[in-house]
Amino acid sequence: MxxxxxxxxxxxxxxxxxxxxxxxxxxxxxxxxxxxxxxxxxxxxxxxxxxxxxxxxxxxxxxxxxxxxxxxxxxxxxxxxxxxxxxxxxxxxxxxxxxxxxxxxxxxxxxxxxxxxxxxxxxxxxxxxxxxxxxxxxRRLASKQGLYELCVEHGVPTPEAAFPGSYADVKAFAVSARFPVVAKNRDAFERRRRPAVGGTTRIAGPRELLALARDWGSRPGVVLQEYLPRESAEDWIVHAYFDAESTPLAMFTGVKVRSWPPHAGMTACAYAVGNKELAGMTARFIQRLGFSGIVDLDWRFDRRDGRYKLLDFNPRMGAQFRLFENEARLDVVRAQHLDLTGRPVPEAEQLADRRFVVENIDLPALLAYRRSGYTTPHAPARASGTELAWAARDDMRPFFTMLARCVGPGATHLYRMWRAKNR
The missing domain is CATH 3.40.50.20 (Rossmann fold)
Structure with missing residues (x-):
C-alpha cells in the first residue's frame, strides 16, 4: 500500500x-x-x-x-x-x-x-x-549508585563499587582498594553541571587517586569502581523495548568493537550478535524492576570468572539503536510506536552480523585501537551489512551538516578527548 x-x-x-x-x-x-x-x-x-x-x-x-x-x-x-x-x-x-x-x-x-x-x-x-x-x-537507573544498589538487590552481577561521601572516605578507600580502579561521575546529570571527572577515568594507584580527589570538593560526586581489564573482557550491548507489563516486545544484543574516547566513550563501531544468555538476564532484571520503555544497557563479560557484569543502564533509546533490526524490519523505536498506538508488534529473529559505524569518531577510534593492539575476537569477521550513523542515500543533509560542524572546534574537541585519555 x-x-x-x-x-x-x-x-x-x-x-x-x-x-x-x-x-x-x-x-x-x-x-x-x-x-x-x-x-x-x-x-x-x-x-x-x-x-x-x-x-x-x-x-x-x-x-x-x-x-x-x-x-x-x-x-x-x-x-x-x-x-x-x-x-x-x-x-x-x-x-x-x-x-x-x-x-x-x-x-x-x-x-x-x-x-x-x-x-x-x-x-x-x-x-x-x-x-x-x-x-x-x-533516575535510579541513570545513577551509578542507584543502578549498583538495584543490581545488588536483584542479584545481577556488576563491578564492585564504592561511593565516597567525603575526602576522608576516599583516603580510607585508598588504603584497602585493589588498584587500578575506575572513577566515574555518580549521576548522569553531573556532566551538565561541574563534573568531578571527565568521563571514565582509570586510576593506577593510591597517590594518583588522592591527588585527583583534592579537586572533587567536600562531597565527591564520584563512584570508584572495580577495574575490569580489557584484555580479559568483552563489551556487549543490549537494546530492547518493554511494554506496560515489562514484557520484551523487541530484544537485541550486540558487541561493541570500538568506542570514542577509546574503551570509555560512546560506541564508534559495533556488530549485532545474538546472545540468548544475555537477553535472558536482561529480561529477568527488567521484569523484576517493573520497567517499561526502551532501554540501552552496557554489559562486560569478564573472562576471569565467566560472568556478564552490568556497567550502565540508559532508560531511553541508545544513540546506536539503528544497529539492530529484526527480520520484520523492526527496531526499538518502531516497536514503541506500534505498541503505544495499539498496534501488534511482530516477533522475528534479529538480523545477524549487521555493523554500525559512526563516521566522525570511528576513524580516530580505529587508529587508537590499532596503536594499542587491542582486538575483539568476539566480534564477527565480516558484516552482513553496514548502517552508517550519518550518511544515508535518501537523507544526506544530516551527514553534510555533521561534517560542517566537525570542522574547527569540533575537530579540536575530538583531539582533546583523545589526548585526555592518552596522557
Missing part, C-alpha cells in the same frame, strides 16, 4: 506491519549536544514509514534539524540546569503546536527522568504518549 493522504493506518511493501501515521513522534533532548546521531536515526526510522516527526534542537543547523524526514524543529536551547517546571512547560508548548497525541522519544537521561517524574502532567489531556513506569525508577 502507498501512503494515504490524510493519515491513518498505512503499510509498506518494505515492512510487514501497519503503522498509525496519524500519531507523530517528538525527539526530546535536554542539553547542548547537537551532533547526536541517535536522534537522526529515530527521525529516519519512523519518518520512512510516513510518521510525522518533530524534534527539540539547539538551533536550526543541527543534523537532526536538516533531515528531510523532519516536519519541524522546535529550536529550544537548554542546559540541563533549568527548573523541571520550565522544561515541562516547554514540552507542553511543543505539544500544543503539534496539536495531536504524540509519542515522546527521549535521547538523554535528563529527558527520560523528566518524563518519568512528570508523567501525569505530560500525559494530561492526551497530549503525549510514552511508556509509564514507577516515577523514580528512571
Amino acid at each position: 502507498r501512503w494515504g493522504d490524510r493519515g491513518g493506518l498505512v503499510a509498506s511493501s518494505a515492512v510487514p506491519f501497519a503503522v498509525d501515521r496519524s500519531v507523530p513522534g517528538l525527539i526530546v533532548k535536554i542539553g547542548d549536544y547537537p551532533l547526536h546521531h541517535g536522534g537522526v536515526g529515530a527521525i529516519r526510522s519512523l519518518g520512512r514509514l510516513g510518521v510525522p516527526m518533530y524534534a527539540v534542537t539547539e538551533d536550526r543547523w543541527t543534523p537532526a534539524a536538516q533531515s528531510r524526514y523532519l516536519n519541524r524543529a522546535f529550536v529550544w536551547p537548554t542546559t540541563g540546569r533549568e527548573r523541571p517546571e520550565r522544561l515541562v512547560e516547554g514540552l507542553l508548548r511543543a505539544g500544543r503546536a503539534i496539536g495531536r497525541p504524540t509519542v515522546l522519544l527521549p535521547t538523554d537521561e535528563e529527558a527520560a527522568v523528566l518524563i518519568g517524574e512528570h508523567a501525569d502532567v505530560l500525559a494530561g489531556e492526551g497530549r503525549f504518549l510514552f511508556p509509564r513506569t514507577e516515577p523514580g525508577l528512571p
Whole structure:
C-alpha cells in the first residue's frame, strides 16, 4: 500500500506491519549536544514509514534539524540546569503546536527522568504518549549508585563499587582498594553541571587517586569502581523495548568493537550478535524492576570468572539503536510506536552480523585501537551489512551538516578527548 493522504493506518511493501501515521513522534533532548546521531536515526526510522516527526534542537543547523524526514524543529536551547517546571512547560508548548497525541522519544537521561517524574502532567489531556513506569525508577537507573544498589538487590552481577561521601572516605578507600580502579561521575546529570571527572577515568594507584580527589570538593560526586581489564573482557550491548507489563516486545544484543574516547566513550563501531544468555538476564532484571520503555544497557563479560557484569543502564533509546533490526524490519523505536498506538508488534529473529559505524569518531577510534593492539575476537569477521550513523542515500543533509560542524572546534574537541585519555 502507498501512503494515504490524510493519515491513518498505512503499510509498506518494505515492512510487514501497519503503522498509525496519524500519531507523530517528538525527539526530546535536554542539553547542548547537537551532533547526536541517535536522534537522526529515530527521525529516519519512523519518518520512512510516513510518521510525522518533530524534534527539540539547539538551533536550526543541527543534523537532526536538516533531515528531510523532519516536519519541524522546535529550536529550544537548554542546559540541563533549568527548573523541571520550565522544561515541562516547554514540552507542553511543543505539544500544543503539534496539536495531536504524540509519542515522546527521549535521547538523554535528563529527558527520560523528566518524563518519568512528570508523567501525569505530560500525559494530561492526551497530549503525549510514552511508556509509564514507577516515577523514580528512571533516575535510579541513570545513577551509578542507584543502578549498583538495584543490581545488588536483584542479584545481577556488576563491578564492585564504592561511593565516597567525603575526602576522608576516599583516603580510607585508598588504603584497602585493589588498584587500578575506575572513577566515574555518580549521576548522569553531573556532566551538565561541574563534573568531578571527565568521563571514565582509570586510576593506577593510591597517590594518583588522592591527588585527583583534592579537586572533587567536600562531597565527591564520584563512584570508584572495580577495574575490569580489557584484555580479559568483552563489551556487549543490549537494546530492547518493554511494554506496560515489562514484557520484551523487541530484544537485541550486540558487541561493541570500538568506542570514542577509546574503551570509555560512546560506541564508534559495533556488530549485532545474538546472545540468548544475555537477553535472558536482561529480561529477568527488567521484569523484576517493573520497567517499561526502551532501554540501552552496557554489559562486560569478564573472562576471569565467566560472568556478564552490568556497567550502565540508559532508560531511553541508545544513540546506536539503528544497529539492530529484526527480520520484520523492526527496531526499538518502531516497536514503541506500534505498541503505544495499539498496534501488534511482530516477533522475528534479529538480523545477524549487521555493523554500525559512526563516521566522525570511528576513524580516530580505529587508529587508537590499532596503536594499542587491542582486538575483539568476539566480534564477527565480516558484516552482513553496514548502517552508517550519518550518511544515508535518501537523507544526506544530516551527514553534510555533521561534517560542517566537525570542522574547527569540533575537530579540536575530538583531539582533546583523545589526548585526555592518552596522557
